[in-house]
């Protein structure tokens with residue numbers, strides 16, 4: 001579909017979505033949330049005259065591309081040209097031909113959740129006595145300890161949204177984690193969980209961030225973003241927080257000096273314009289946080305603030321309520337396209353992660369030539385995509401080999417702050 005057709009289709013969907021709103025309150029909220037910052041610009045401005053030579057000149061000069069140009073790249077640019085342009089930004093931000101990875105684990109403290117996201121196979125309804133669990137702090141520390149014994153230096157911990165977990169539990173987890181595992185980095189709680197903390201505590205996002213920081217938290221994962229377009233979120237996870245709330249939580253974290261990652265899960269109900277909307281939201285948040293970009297030229301971009309990295313992955317349909325509507329995975333060529341456009345668009349975020357886990361090892365290797373500079377974690381434990389029948393495993397040795405085979409120098413980082421501790 002051409003760019004003008006995409007814009008026309010996007011505005012039709014937007015109108016239909018507005019008509020679907022039943023109550024005055026819903027319509028008022030929709031007027032505020034829809035069509036979204038980029039969609040509105042695109043519909044007003046039209047597709048423009050984006051083309052490869054214009055965009056190549058801008059990217060070569062370190063200039064910022066527009067949403068229209070991003071949409072053109074995503075939908076019309078030759079794939080191999082995207083790799084070339086993405087690598088300009090990759091080496092501007094990360095001049096060494098080095099690819100980092102981390103030995104990490106992704107346990108969960110509960111699978112009880114009241115958000116009922118249609119893309120999720122992981123959660124269980126509160127009260128499910130058969131498959132549901134909510135760990136005590138002691139049980140959780142035992143789970144974490146098993147991965148630490150296997151060499152994990154970072155623990156990415158997330159859980160479902162459960163009313164029966166008090167705010168003190170979240171703080172105590174951070175304190176106890178730091179007490180028991182002083183040499184391991186806690187990378188805890190995504191934005192939807194912070195939203196639940198607000199519900200159960202009545203505190204503001206800023207107060208929650210202050211409390212978490214005082215307890216010893218320094219970084220937060222970027223889960224729960226899915227697609228930062230409320231039009232899509234209404235279909236995907238209508239009970240979950242809005243795009244604005246996800247953004248406000250990350251801004252609150254950045255204000256308190258916590259670094260966060262940003263994610264995107266695509267390949268379901270979104271259109272290309274929604275992906276650009278997502279990237280634009282992140283770019284604006286990062287500008288506000290003081291993220292550095294390539295004005296200085298190749299190899300001269302200082303370390304930034306706000307988001308440390310952007311990590312996109314594709315929707316895995318198996319065992320999810322959305323499976324009947326969206327039964328197919330979108331595949332590696334879309335992944336490479338999304339990665340490369342993300343690298344070009346997010347000129348103020350230093351790292352873009354390639355995912356051997358979500359897209360497969362071969363696609364992950366190819367992705368290192370599409371602007372990425374990090375190979376993610378070895379994931380000693382992972383439960384969320386495992387519930388969607390997605391099982392891929394690796395080891396530290398294999399990770400090193402995969403990076404080497406791709407033509408890069410493997411380097412192990414200890415934490416999400418990209419501190420290299422060993423080069424191979």
Ligand code: SF4
Pocket residue numbers: 113114115116117120121122123159160161192237240
């Ligand atoms: S994705 Fe997260 S918030 Fe949504 S249902 Fe699953 S566990 Fe709950």
